[in-house]
Amino acid sequence: MKATVIAKDQTFTGRDFLTLLDYTPAEITKLLESALEIKKNKSAYADTLKGQSLGMIFENASTRTRVSFEVGMTQLGGHALFLSPRDMQIGRGEPVIDTANVLSRYVDAIMIRTNSHELVEELAEYASVPVINALTDNYHPCQAMADLLTIVEHKGALKGLKLAYIGDGNNVAHSLLAAGAKVGMDVSIATPAGYEVNESIFDKAQKAAEETGATLIQTTDPIEAVKDADIIYTDVWASMGYEQEQEERLKQFSQFQVNEELVKSAKSDFIFLHCLPAHRGEEVTAEVIDGHHSAVYDQAENRLHAQKAILLALLSK
Numbered sequence: 001m002k003a004t005v006i007a008k009d010q011t012f013t014g015r016d017f018l019t020l021l022d023y024t025p026a027e028i029t030k031l032l033e034s035a036l037e038i039k040k041n042k043s044a045y046a047d048t049l050k051g052q053s054l055g056m057i058f059e060n061a062s063t064r065t066r067v068s069f070e071v072g073m074t075q076l077g078g079h080a081l082f083l084s085p086r087d088m089q090i091g092r093g094e095p096v097i098d099t100a101n102v103l104s105r106y107v108d109a110i111m112i113r114t115n116s117h118e119l120v121e122e123l124a125e126y127a128s129v130p131v132i133n134a135l136t137d138n139y140h141p142c143q144a145m146a147d148l149l150t151i152v153e154h155k156g157a158l159k160g161l162k163l164a165y166i167g168d169g170n171n172v173a174h175s176l177l178a179a180g181a182k183v184g185m186d187v188s189i190a191t192p193a194g195y196e197v198n199e200s201i202f203d204k205a206q207k208a209a210e211e212t213g214a215t216l217i218q219t220t221d222p223i224e225a226v227k228d229a230d231i232i233y234t235d236v237w238a239s240m241g242y243e244q245e246q247e248e249r250l251k252q253f254s255q256f257q258v259n260e261e262l263v264k265s266a267k268s269d270f271i272f273l274h275c276l277p278a279h280r281g282e283e284v285t286a287e288v289i290d291g292h293h294s295a296v297y298d299q300a301e302n303r304l305h306a307q308k309a310i311l312l313a314l315l316s317k
């Protein structure tokens with residue numbers, strides 16, 4: 001696919017990117033193809049977003065998301081602005097409606113990381129430019145796109161594979177359910193009782209899975225989830241905003257560590273993924289995350305390529 005072809009595809013133009021559940025399987029496939037193409041032919045896309053600006057609101061910490069979005073905009077010929085609510089009027093109570101309307105007069109898209117998914121939906125409702133979800137309590141869709149890209153590169157396909165997610169039923173787990181459902185990849189989630197995924201999000205993903213044939217399973221048994229898996233995925237036990245539960249969670253999640261023993265139940269050529277940041281010795285052992293099945297740095301790199309494809313799609317005129 002050439003830059004001109006992607007730029008002329010206006011089915012994405014002006015849309016928000018809040019959850020993969022809003023996109024069809026064909027659209028997700030198209031974005032992945034575009035990401036692979038952009039990754040391969042970086043220089044062909046150097047001026048595609050010339051003169052365009054992305055406002056990036058970060059209420060929470062970030063390494064990968066911040067750097068990959070900023071570098072991505074630069075590589076596409078555009079510009080990104082880091083906006084901290086600590087320094088913005090929204091942090092002092094300026095209404096979302098005014099923030100959304102005013103930013104829409106300056107920038108071509110808004111990226112936001114905040115806990116409340118409802119706030120992001122409100123921002124998207126009032127903004128006249130695309131709003132990109134860079135992580136809320138509910139979803140992390142940009143991460144899921146990079147995850148799919150990494151799986152395609154390592155496994156050559158998505159449909160029919162089995163991904164096992166072990167740990168907290170959090171934003172990353174929700175986006176993996178949505179991603180699997182949309183591309184026909186089975187997803188088995190093992191969490192401790194009381195830390196399951198959100199029921200309504202599971203139901204929405206389940207509905208999408210009916211179209212693609214993906215099987216989505218929830219269990220409290222990590223071995224059952226990992227059995228014959230092609231991909232093993234985990235994330236921190238205490239997400240941003242839940243740090244005060246860290247001590248309690250260390251106890252509750254102790255049987256949910258991805259370690260050498262657990263991975264024996266997966267296929268022998270499984271890959272290990274983690275959105276990072278990781279806590280070695282907690283949700284994953286150093287042997288696994290630093291071992292030869294791990295693809296976590298490819299996965300982190302793919303944030304850049306996946307997001308460039310998303311930016312190009314939403315911002316193409």
Ligand code: CP
Pocket residue numbers: 061062063064065066135143275276277
């Ligand atoms: N995976 C991820 O979103 O990383 P950051 O929190 O560093 O952005």
Ligand code: NVA
Pocket residue numbers: 135170171172235236238239240275276277
């Ligand atoms: N679930 C984690 C992901 C960090 C990228 C969190 O929300 O903190």
